Amino acid sequence: MNVKAKKLKEKDLMPKVTTISKEDFLKNYYNMLLIRRFEEKAGQAYGMGLIGGFCHLYIGQEAVVAGVNAALKEGDAMVTSYRDHGHILACGTEPKYVMAELFGRETGVSRGKGGSMHLFDTKNHFYGGHGIVAAQVPIGAGIAFAMQYQNKKNIAVTFLGDGAANQGQVYESFNMASLWNLPVVFVIENNHYGMGTSVDRSTATAEFYKRGKPFGIPGEQVDGMDFFAVYEAMKKADEYSRSGKGPYLLEMKTYRYRGHSMSDPGNYRSKEEINKYKEKYDPINNFKKYGIDKAIVTEDDIKEIATKVKGVMEEAMEFSKNSPEPIASELWTDVYRETE
Secondary structure (H helix, E strand, C coil), X not given: CCCCCCCCCHHHCCCCCCCCCHHHHHHHHHHHHHHHHHHHHHHHHHHCCCCCCCCCCCCCCHHHHHHHHHCCCCCCEEECCCCCHHHHHHCCCCHHHHHHHHCCCCCCCCCCCCCCCCCCEHHHCECCCCCCCCCHHHHHHHHHHHHHHCCCCCCEEEEEECCHHHCHHHHHHHHHHXXXXXXXXXXXXXXXXXXXXXXXXXXXXXXXXXXXXXXXXXXXXXXXXXXXXXXXXXXXXXXXXXXXXXXXXXXXXXXXXXXXXXXXXXXXCCHHHHHHHHHHCCHHHHHHHHHHHCCCCCHHHHHHHHHHHHHHHHHHHXXXXXXXXXCHHHHHCCCCCCCC
């Protein structure tokens, strides 16, 4: 692939030209479509009362985590905020265990005690799912410190939103990461709205990719609606951080189609704005169109992936509905760390 990430204007939010094998194309198309269908099912289940508490959907932002994940190596870690379904799926966790967690069942990845905002799967190097805004940023720096201390050749990718980018602990983490040359890539998913507030109203300087500059952290602004642009930018950041040069910052310009959470009707933006992104810049549709136009894949290949994803999601829903709830004694587990 050969794509150069750059500072974006609205007209730049279009697919970049690149090359990709059929195998890689189908793998990444599957990942993005799986996240989209998972989130759609989660939204439906929430409306039916099968999911309680908070639930933040990732629909529209799939290219960010898929593109980032495609550039990573075995053993690399991810940590993110409460909008975490897509991230844990990208790490390879089976959808049925993620959905079961949303349902509050003991078969869930956090045994039904974490719910939507606190997904964990350390076997697949996913370290949360954190409900406190920006709390995951120092944790991500800490994971990177552990990797460096243990002489592992891995990196930690720490996702945060545009709203979280204004929190103080973010800059404490930037400082420490730069001071110790930690192998961490900070990915700011700028979907234009912190809850219901536009970045133009909440942020004095909205060029988030420059936020690391005072700490000596290089940054780039990337078209987060384009898988290829994300992949190439992440590959560059990966090589920089993994080589021992320290942290790197990527601002992904993306867009969420749904409200901030299931209780948010999204009245602070127009239908025209949402439809513009859906019709012109949808990451999955544009990725599919590119693959077909360039004869990388066929319509039959695309249909086969869609059928596979549908089957996976049907299994996930049935598994979650039929799984038992946690027993009462689970209230007392995982409160303190057992010591020898």
